[in-house]
Amino acid sequence: MPPSTSTDGFDSTIHAPQRLRICALLDASDRAEFGFVQEQLQVSASVLSKHVSVLMDSGYLEQTKFVRNARQRVWLRLTPTGRTAYRDHVAALRAIVEQAGS
Template identity: 65%
Template sequence: MSTGPADPLAGFDTTVHAPNRLRICALLDAAEEAEFGLVQRQLNLSASALSKHVTVLTDAGYVEQRKAVRDTRQRVWLRLTREGRAAYHGHLAALRAIVGEQGPTL
């Protein structure tokens, strides 16, 4: 399979593709930023599982973390970076190319 610029699968991103990371990117794409606890509850993940996936996305440059004190507790806010948003949208385009724009018909 060619990965040249004309290849519709060129945007397939193995970092984003893992199911929980894809869900994290989808949630963060819909919001400017989200508090770690909210993401954890929305995706029904343990704090350690979410932290592990966020670390992978952060190391790839796809997610940024901002720490702030709120209600005397330190909170962590997550947001997609410009690169993360581009990777997520590129990955969605590659998935659409795999299944076709309309998706499978039953």
């Protein structure tokens, strides 16, 4: 699925509240473990998986799976495209808020 970005940077793919929170969390770090993101967002694994899939399908997020001590761990990180799209979206939101306050 192609990203839904307008010319002003607003991105409807990222704008969904949980996806926006995922991007914000991952923008603040290089990567985060799936379980940590789930805990921070306080959502079920299936809800997080759905949002992760949408972001991955858009090319905004990638996941890496590792097996450690017979336990699979999944790490999430924004792609360079995802990081740019997230930052552009935040800038577009700020512009909307600033324009409304004028």
